[in-house]
Amino acid sequence: MSDSQKYIDDNIDAFQEQLFDLLRIPSVSTNPTRKPDVLKAAEFLIDQLKKIGLDDVTLHKTKGHPIITAQKITDDSKPTVLIYGHYDVQPPDPEELWDTPPFEPTVKNGRVYARGASDDKGQSFTHIKSVESFLKTGTDLPVNVKFILEGEEEIGSPNLIPFIEENKDLLECDMVLISDTAMFGEDQPSITYGLRGLAYMEIHVTGPNRDLHSGVYGGAVENPVNVLTEIIAQLKDKDGVIQIEGFYDDVEPMTPEMREAYKKLPHDDEPYKKDLQLEALHGEKGYSTLERASARPTLDVNGIWGGYQKAGAKTVLPGKAGAKVSMRLVPDQDPEKIAELFEKHVKSLAPDTVTVDVVPHHGGHPVVIDLNYYGLKAAAQAFEDVYEKNVLFAREGGSIPIVADFKKILGVNSILMGFGLTRDALHSPNESFSLKDFHRGIKTSARFFEILPDFKE
């Protein structure tokens, strides 16, 4: 065993305690009252990066939350790996559904429960500890490393794209390494080679200038909630096919080879349904569950409001209604084009009895990474060395919009070396992360650095 791998085994308890300290900071990026906590998380990481011996550790202020960079360049001839991660987290809501408080990390059955445990504090922290295992043992780091850690991933990385554009030299690298995805299953290492893109929209329907008595006015005045639900109901047909004109124009059809590869992945709908306590699944006709959840585009209502929402009944004809709608995109759909098509389509469905406004939120491009890329092969070997199991290659349905920008702006591929699991409950109550995978994740990252130079073409 190398000194670096031994150092990781010897220090894993301390690493866990440090991760728990990071998890105690409620760095919810979307909540303005949490801004000081997001900064606190950034400062915690700055301190960590300095302590492990990295150079040029810098906190860059932005209009939103800070971006952190750091590096260790030892030899220009070595490959340079840019490690990306995010230290912001989703809101813990609904908090009452957590079994233990979201910002008090609690260990149960070998898993740590806390918001951000998996997405993405636990996963991204693995690489900091992996780099530490070289620097603290005086072992030659076989690669140059750079870090870029942001506090706005969960809100669409609004300040990261301009930052990358303005700091191309600082971020110059051969590849990006990211741990912010899931493995295919427990003890089943896998590499994600595709992510969906995103177009996130809001629909606002405005009717009368105030909420009305539903008995006095009902029947004579259009109800915005009724209109909104009718519009939403027309966005997909019964076969799960999205009805927005032009929506599928740029969708790359699945080739027979792609479909064969999907069939080979170990998946069974029965335990999948059981886990969600569902009698039946739903999705686009003609596609399997895995295809629907990663290779095909979607449209989903994420939130809806209007009228009386509290306990009991109130007779009211609401003056306003609204909904948040997300569309997950696949190559070669363009988020801006899809947002325009969505707006045009929704407006075409609006009756003249109400006003319908469409507001776009953040978006992101889909990505698929070439399976022949040498970085992916090295990552697969690193996983196999640590997990002692063959690696699976799979596309995933979530989005990390910056991956497409790394390719576009820096011209490099990203290696999605996820250590999470779908059961980690990302974005849900009781998020958790396996401490065994935290440990194996650090070792896999270190192993990747050890062997990457041998794979370089």
Ligand code: BES
């Ligand atoms: N870690 C997730 C993305 C992810 C999850 C990828 C599971 C693959 C599998 C990331 O933090 C995330 O939640 N991204 C957002 C992006 C959005 C806010 C722009 C998402 O996918 O909803």
Ligand code: ZN
């Ligand atoms: Zn997330």
